[in-house]
Amino acid sequence: xSQDQTAVKAALAGDASAYEVLVQRYQQPMFRLAFRYLxxxxxxxxxxxxxxxxxxxxxxxxxGRAQFGTWLYRIVANTCKSHLRRxxxxxxxxLPLEAGNAAPDSRPGPRSRLLEQETQQEVQRAIATLxxxxxxxxxxxxxxxxxxxxxAQVEGxxxxxxxxxxxxxxRKLQAELREYLGEVTR
Amino acid sequence: xxxRQTEKQLPEYLQGSLAPSAQExxxxxxxxxxxxxxxxxxxxxxxxxxxxxxCVPAGVPAGLLxxxxxxxxxxxxxxxxxPWWWQKAPVLAAALVVIIVASLxxxxxxxxxxxxxxxxxxxxxxxxxxxxxxxxxxxLESLKLLEAFCEKYSDDExxxxxxxxxxxxxxxxxxxxxxxxxxxRDILRRFPSDREVVLEARTALTGLYLNGLNDxxxxxxxxxxxxxxxxDCSGLVELCVAVAEKYETVxxxxxxRWYAKAxxxxxxxxxxxxxxxxxxxxxxxxxxxxxxxTDCWMIGPFxxxxxxxxxxxxxxxxxxxxxxxxxxxxxxxxxxxxxxxANLARGGHIDLLPMYxxxxxxxxxxxxxxxxxxxxxxxxxxxxxxxxxFWLNDELVWSNPANRGYGADQDRPEPLFVHxxxxxxxxxxxxxxxxxxxxLRVTDQDHDIDPDLRFxxxxxxxx
Numbered sequence: 010x011s012q013d014q015t016a017v018k019a020a021l022a023g024d025a026s027a028y029e030v031l032v033q034r035y036q037q038p039m040f041r042l043a044f045r046y047l048x049x050x051x052x053x054x055x056x057x058x059x060x061x062x063x064x065x066x067x068x069x070x071x072x073g074r075a076q077f078g079t080w081l082y083r084i085v086a087n088t089c090k091s092h093l094r095r096x097x098x099x100x101x102x103x104l105p106l107e108a109g110n111a112a113p114d115s116r117p118g119p120r121s122r123l124l125e126q127e128t129q130q131e132v133q134r135a136i137a138t139l140x141x142x143x144x145x146x147x148x149x150x151x152x153x154x155x156x157x158x159x160x161a162q163v164e165g166x167x168x169x170x171x172x173x174x175x176x177x178x179x180r181k182l183q184a185e186l187r188e189y190l191g192e193v194t195r
Numbered sequence: 196x197x198x199r200q201t202e203k204q205l206p207e208y209l210q211g212s213l214a215p216s217a218q219e220x221x222x223x224x225x226x227x228x229x230x231x232x233x234x235x236x237x238x239x240x241x242x243x244x245x246x247x248x249x250c251v252p253a254g255v256p257a258g259l260l261x262x263x264x265x266x267x268x269x270x271x272x273x274x275x276x277x278p279w280w281w282q283k284a285p286v287l288a289a290a291l292v293v294i295i296v297a298s299l300x301x302x303x304x305x306x307x308x309x310x311x312x313x314x315x316x317x318x319x320x321x322x323x324x325x326x327x328x329x330x331x332x333x334x335l336e337s338l339k340l341l342e343a344f345c346e347k348y349s350d351d352e353x354x355x356x357x358x359x360x361x362x363x364x365x366x367x368x369x370x371x372x373x374x375x376x377x378x379x380r381d382i383l384r385r386f387p388s389d390r391e392v393v394l395e396a397r398t399a400l401t402g403l404y405l406n407g408l409n410d411x412x413x414x415x416x417x418x419x420x421x422x423x424x425x426x427d428c429s430g431l432v433e434l435c436v437a438v439a440e441k442y443e444t445v446x447x448x449x450x451x452r453w454y455a456k457a458x459x460x461x462x463x464x465x466x467x468x469x470x471x472x473x474x475x476x477x478x479x480x481x482x483x484x485x486x487x488x489t490d491c492w493m494i495g496p497f498x499x500x501x502x503x504x505x506x507x508x509x510x511x512x513x514x515x516x517x518x519x520x521x522x523x524x525x526x527x528x529x530x531x532x533x534x535x536x537a538n539l540a541r542g543g544h545i546d547l548l549p550m551y552x553x554x555x556x557x558x559x560x561x562x563x564x565x566x567x568x569x570x571x572x573x574x575x576x577x578x579x580x581x582x583x584x585f586w587l588n589d590e591l592v593w594s595n596p597a598n599r600g601y602g603a604d605q606d607r608p609e610p611l612f613v614h615x616x617x618x619x620x621x622x623x624x625x626x627x628x629x630x631x632x633x634x635l636r637v638t639d640q641d642h643d644i645d646p647d648l649r650f651x652x653x654x655x656x657x658x
Binding site (some may be wrong): 017050142152173 | 202203204205206207210212234237238239240241244245246247248254255258259260262263264267268313316317321351357388390508560
């Protein structure tokens with residue numbers, strides 16, 4: 010039995026601190042994912058809190074077939090999607106389109122610094138043009154590095170559907186960012 | 196492995212999560228497919244950019260863990276106090292408003308369209324897990340969904356062209372080449388500026404014309420477009436080679452040209468380029484033999500002195516009867532076959548001296564036929580020691596009474612019209628004294644070897 014499963018079992022038996030261990034273990038990747046969906050620190054934190062609560066309440070449904078992390082990803086992704094639907098009725102988007110939308114405490118990592126400001130904005134704009142399902146699969150794949158089978162578990166769809174979504178995501182992003190890709194591949 | 200299949204496996208390939216055999220199959224495909232290799236590169240770059248594009252704050256914001264603690268201490272709020280539809284009522288009302296508003300707006304990309312699209316696509320993908328009738332049934336089902344999609348969302352600029360591509364492919368998979376062509380043509384008409392879609396459609400059309408419709412000319416038109424507009428398009432070398440192979444049975448000249456075009460596509464190390472180069476070189480050697488006169492009928496010697504000199508018409512100028520016997524300079528003469536491929540090494544020079552004892556004031560007639568697949572102008576290049584006369588289809592077209600030593604291509608008449616099919620060639624090569632010989636070769640108007648032109652004294656019949 011993995012450490013996660015042991016903690017889940019203990020939490021189900023009423024040990025709240027065992028669940029806190031799980032939250033501490035996963036809060037960083039889950040917050041990162043939520044931030045990628047919502048593009049804002051406060052919203053991402055709120056979504057994470059809600060998602061961890063949902064997970065806690067539904068802990069009994071975790072049957073151990075998937076990794077606990079994958080199961081959690083699914084809950085965070087779904088929570089973020091519903092936040093997004095609530096917040097942006099006019100236009101769905103996962104990431105801020107203007108630089109000013111970024112959280113004030115956000116600091117670009119070394120990878121970000123490699124990208125020109127303009128390219129960063131263009132990449133964000135291009136990702137925002139993807140449909141929610143395709144965007145979600147793409148973020149889980151490209152930003153979070155989830156395996157295709159894991160994305161299928163998170164998204165609750167078949168592996169074939171994930172492949173199709175990633176295929177279309179790449180194709181659409183390629184078309185949107187053709188100008189910038191050209192400079193890289195030329 | 197097909198490109199589309201490979202492209203869908205690229206994410207897993209990149210992550211190394213495919214089964215070893217599938218990983219190897221993708222790797223092999225990538226080795227020979229520039230286009231898929233480029234797709235992989237794009238996938239990598241786009242993934243890196245996606246990771247880098249959002250400035251995700253380092254660490255975890257304060258209060259997250261505390262927030263969770265507080266929330267889980269409270270009792271669950273999801274207690275059902277009302278019937279389910281009561282809870283959902285605001286959502287249902289909002290959905291109703293969305294539906295009504297959507298029905299009033301012009302059609303465009305929407306979540307519904309994408310879902311329809313994905314449903315059709317999943318069915319299409321699934322079809323390839325089956326074979327025979329089961330596959331056909333699924334493709335047919337997918338085709339219907341795609342048709343409905345294309346009709347419903349015809350102004351969706353993102354998904355409509357892709358749906359049309361899949362629709363065309365469904366037709367193609369089911370052997371309806373005409374319908375597939377129609378669909379691809381529709382794509383080209385409607386989305387001329389969607390580069391990737393145009394590339395896919397043109398490439399597929401080339402394949403259809405080559406395989407389903409057996410029409411190398413139309414295939415060549417599509418491939419020519421790609422060569423002119425998308426020189427870097429991957430798979431172009433393979434496409435040119437396929438066109439060349441198709442042409443081999445129809446027009447050797449076109450086949451030769453397409454091998455040359457394949458070779459000309461910048462793609463170092465490509466196996467298809469090597470095949471094209473080998474085929475072109477082999478054909479060139481073969482064409483060289485055919486474009487020089489190395490095999491012919493010959494009769495002589497006839498008298499070439501006094502009144503019989505140069506312009507005197509001996510019997511072969513009046514009739515061709517390969518069985519006939521005529522009075523010659525030293526007795527009766529008959530037509531005989533002379534085949535000397537070795538003369539190629541001498542630049543096509545046929546030495547008459549060893550063939551006839553009498554070389555003084557003597558003349559021989561040379562008969563052969565030239566095949567051309569169409570009516571057109573060609574060039575005949577001749578050399579002779581001494582004089583030469585040349586009839587094309589019984590018309591005297593060149594006459595040089597020179598008393599000279601032999602040189603290759605000494606006489607270069609203006610281009611001459613030849614008929615489609617077999618053209619009769621008759622030469623009279625006359626000698627006053629000493630060395631005696633001649634050569635004849637045919638080229639296109641630009642003096643280049645033309646693989647479609649060939650001499651054959653038997654007019655294509657076996658001896």
